[in-house]
Amino acid sequence: MFDGKREDELIKRNLGFISSAGGAESESYVCFQKSVMELSKRYQSRLNGGMRVAYSGIEGAFACIAAGNIFPGAELISCADFSDAYGSVVSGKADSAVLPFENSSAGEVGQVWDLLFSGDLYVSGMYDETVEHDLLILPGAKQSDVREVVSHPQALSQCSEYIRAHGYRTREFVNTAKAAEFVAATGDRSLAAIASRPAAARYGLEIAAEGINENSNNTTRFAALSRVRTPHSPKCGSDGRFLLMFTVRNEAGALARAVDVIGRYGFNMHSLRSRPMKQLMWQYYFCAEAEGCIDSDNGRAMLEVLALSCDRLKLVGSYLR
Numbered sequence: 001m002f003d004g005k006r007e008d009e010l011i012k013r014n015l016g017f018i019s020s021a022g023g024a025e026s027e028s029y030v031c032f033q034k035s036v037m038e039l040s041k042r043y044q045s046r047l048n049g050g051m052r053v054a055y056s057g058i059e060g061a062f063a064c065i066a067a068g069n070i071f072p073g074a075e076l077i078s079c080a081d082f083s084d085a086y087g088s089v090v091s092g093k094a095d096s097a098v099l100p101f102e103n104s105s106a107g108e109v110g111q112v113w114d115l116l117f118s119g120d121l122y123v124s125g126m127y128d129e130t131v132e133h134d135l136l137i138l139p140g141a142k143q144s145d146v147r148e149v150v151s152h153p154q155a156l157s158q159c160s161e162y163i164r165a166h167g168y169r170t171r172e173f174v175n176t177a178k179a180a181e182f183v184a185a186t187g188d189r190s191l192a193a194i195a196s197r198p199a200a201a202r203y204g205l206e207i208a209a210e211g212i213n214e215n216s217n218n219t220t221r222f223a224a225l226s227r228v229r230t231p232h233s234p235k236c237g238s239d240g241r242f243l244l245m246f247t248v249r250n251e252a253g254a255l256a257r258a259v260d261v262i263g264r265y266g267f268n269m270h271s272l273r274s275r276p277m278k279q280l281m282w283q284y285y286f287c288a289e290a291e292g293c294i295d296s297d298n299g300r301a302m303l304e305v306l307a308l309s310c311d312r313l314k315l316v317g318s319y320l321r
Helices: 004-018 023-047 062-070 082-091 110-118 153-158 160-166 176-186 197-203 234-239 254-264 297-307
Strands: 052-056 075-079 096-103 122-130 134-137 148-151 169-172 191-195 206-209 219-226 240-248 268-276 284-291 310-320
Touching: 052 062, 052 082, 062 075, 062 096, 062 122, 062 219, 075 082, 082 096, 082 110, 082 219, 096 110, 096 122, 096 153, 110 219, 110 240, 110 268, 110 284, 110 310, 134 176, 134 197, 148 153, 148 176, 153 160, 153 169, 153 191, 176 191, 176 197, 191 197, 197 206, 234 240, 240 254, 240 297, 254 268, 254 284, 254 297, 297 310
Parallel strands: 052 075, 052 096, 122 310, 148 169, 148 191
Antiparallel strands: 096 219, 122 219, 134 191, 134 206, 240 284, 240 310, 268 284
16 A cells, blocks of 8 residues: 655655755655655556556457456456557566467467567467357347358358358458447447357347357467566476477478477477568468477577577577466
């Protein structure tokens, strides 16, 4: 609890230790003391549940749900898109961002991967969130009224069989909750949104059909991003995970040599995928997720040798399973 009287007493007491200082010096010291106290209060606020976490979308979005589950009690900051959420951590507006990394049905979230490859933030944790998509309609409307569904491209992809079976047109939105908000605002009975149950409650829509994603085990991995990479004890062993993004030289065997280095130092690679580089036509970067502690002696040695096979090498993050 803030106690202004106590702060004044501390400043007055400490001024006694510099009694020889003149008026201007005393004034500067008081400003300094108040600045230190303000920084201390901000730090204590963060420790006591004042963490700020950014996500892409609005209340009811799956990223909002995931952020609340990963960081219970944190202040959640709604952002317009992935880039905005990422940038809020870079600028210091938020302490962390929770962004979708990949989906078990639709694959990687390319925009987020590109931000990780080109930006300065680190993945500090990976969390699985079960995703169930519902078909949301206006109160009083019938499913037979629906002609078009609106949602995020990933959600449309995950529900493509259902959409095709019903002959719906599709329209892409920046996120699922925004789609639900839009349908509620239009009053158009021919429109439906694909979104979450919380989004239906938040925007006053009814659920016409539940769980319309074709994969009943539909899961999205969300990455928690921060400005500083968290090192882990070498004792974490197989509980450790790390992400590498890299490019290789345009020559025969370059990718094979890079992959061989990871295995040669005893790291079990779980996945290796490529993404096109937007700046260079037909050029790709690679993302490898591996098991083990990158902060061990083996990990540091592996990175040194791997750098010799790569034009660009980036340790994107490390986290525990």
